[in-house]
Amino acid sequence: MKILPIIRPLVLAVILLMCWQLAVTFWQIPHYLLPTPLDIVNKFSENTSLLWQHTQTTLIEIVVGLVLGVLFGLLSAVLLSLSKTISSFLLPILITSQAIPIFAIAPLLVLWFGYGMASKIVMTILIIYFPVTAACYDGLRNTPKTWLELANTIKISPLALLLKVKFPAALPALASGLRIAVSIAPIGAVIGEWVGSSEGLGYLMLNANARMQVDLMFSALFILVLITLFLYFFTDKLLRYFIPWISQVR
Numbered sequence: 001m002k003i004l005p006i007i008r009p010l011v012l013a014v015i016l017l018m019c020w021q022l023a024v025t026f027w028q029i030p031h032y033l034l035p036t037p038l039d040i041v042n043k044f045s046e047n048t049s050l051l052w053q054h055t056q057t058t059l060i061e062i063v064v065g066l067v068l069g070v071l072f073g074l075l076s077a078v079l080l081s082l083s084k085t086i087s088s089f090l091l092p093i094l095i096t097s098q099a100i101p102i103f104a105i106a107p108l109l110v111l112w113f114g115y116g117m118a119s120k121i122v123m124t125i126l127i128i129y130f131p132v133t134a135a136c137y138d139g140l141r142n143t144p145k146t147w148l149e150l151a152n153t154i155k156i157s158p159l160a161l162l163l164k165v166k167f168p169a170a171l172p173a174l175a176s177g178l179r180i181a182v183s184i185a186p187i188g189a190v191i192g193e194w195v196g197s198s199e200g201l202g203y204l205m206l207n208a209n210a211r212m213q214v215d216l217m218f219s220a221l222f223i224l225v226l227i228t229l230f231l232y233f234f235t236d237k238l239l240r241y242f243i244p245w246i247s248q249v250r
Helices: 007-026 039-044 048-082 085-099 102-113 117-141 145-154 156-194 201-210 212-242
Strands: none
Touching: 007 039, 007 102, 039 048, 039 085, 039 212, 048 085, 048 117, 048 156, 085 117, 102 117, 117 156, 145 156, 145 212, 156 201, 156 212, 201 212
């Protein structure tokens, strides 16, 4: 009898938490260095409303950044695939932009867009823009030749070629880019909150760290992990539902 897929990670998580609890207790690691899982659970229950308040802010930044980042990425990929001239100009700029460390431009974004959500949303867009664009562009330019030959034979319009031939062929590659995007989107929002903000899980983590509330910082980190896992598996389910031919038996 096969173990359900969800059971394996749960069992592994329980084992790791037990080892963590025993290690901290056995070696008597100070609380301010590494709290036990029980301490983190207690702090989580004591600060549920506070954590939820900051979680809402970060979640909005992540979701809005994801939606806009994916839209900009798709648009850029389409522009790159339409013309070799456009591609020759935009592609080097796109690649060069990835050489700039995200931490280096975070203070500028806060300066330009303020301490509110806008700068964090822009940071999220920037961090997921390249994976989505690169994956979609790869898929669009690697359309099977037989599909293109058939399209030329029936003489469909360029728009129909893009929407009915190239884009469907690019969906598996785009799916990979989307999985990467949802996995790293929280990083953009949190980095923006670390640089300058008055709310959000990143802000809460910095504030807790300054006050030596390590258990509260771990509680916020735990929520970020849950958000990332939920976004990944939710996106994966959607992709498998709407693009069933990319599903592989594991």
